[in-house]
Amino acid sequence: MARMKFICDAERCIECNGCVTACKNEHEVPWGVNRRRVVTINDGVIDQEKSISVACMHCSDAPCMAVCPVDCFYRTDEGVVLHDKDVCIGCGYCSYACPFGAPQFPSNGTFGLRGKMDKCTFCAGGPEKDGSQAEFEKYGRNRLAEGKLPACAEMCSTKALLGGDGDVIADIFRNRVVKRGAGSEVWGWGTAYGRAPHPDATPPENKS
C-alpha cells in the first residue's frame, strides 16, 4: 500500500468548512483547537478567489519530527505522522517548523497555559490501544482501524478534499484534471515542483 495522503482541489473547494466541522465533531476537539481549517486567498475578487483545506500533510520527511527535542513523533506503516502525548512536553518547536501550521496547542486555565500538542492524526488515533477510550480521549477516533478514511475527506460535499491511499487519490485527481482540460498548471504538482506550464495554459485573470 502507498502512503496515506490528502489532496485538496482548489477548483472545487467552496469554503463551506464542512471538513473543519466534521473533524471537530468526530474527534470532539476542544475549543480553540482546529486540526483542520480552510484558507482562502483573494477573498472577494471575482474569478481569483481560491480556497484550500489545510491540516497536517503527513510529510514524508516531516520537519516536526526532525526538530522535536523529546522525539515524540513516529510514522506508521501507512506513512501517517503521529505523536505520543505522554512524551510531548508542549514546547512548540514543531509549530515553528511546520510549514502548514498544523500543530495546535490547547489553551486552558485562567492564564492560557499551553497544553500538549494536538494535530490531525489522519483519523489514525495514537499509540494507545486502537479504538480504546484512552485513545479517543487523547487523540480522537481511530477511523483507519475501523476500515474508514478520514472524516473530513469522506464528508466533503464537493469532494474537493480527497484523502486515502496516495496512488488512489492521485488517480482520481489526475482524471479530474484531464476531464476538466485545465487546472494543474495553476494549482497543483506543476506549481509545487516548478514544472514548465502547459503551452496552452493561461493564468486565471486572462481566462475568458
Added chain:
Amino acid sequence: MMRLLVVSLSALALMACSERDQSLTGSPVKSDGKSWQGAKNDFVAHGWTPGDKTSWEKQIRTRGQNQNEYIRMN
C-alpha cells in the same frame, strides 16, 4: 531492633532517590498497533476482516474510490 528500624527507614527514604531511565537506547514512544488489526469497538465498518491486512487494504482502496464521482455516478 532499633538499628533494623533505622536501616529499613533509610532504605525506604533512599528509594525516592531512584531515577527514571533516561538513556537514548530506544524510542520513548509507546508502540502503536497496526490499523489492519482493527479497532476493538462497535464502529468497525462492514466489508473487511479485522486482522487480515489484504482485506483492510482492499477496504481502504474501495472506500477511497467512493470519493471518485466519475465512478459513483455511472
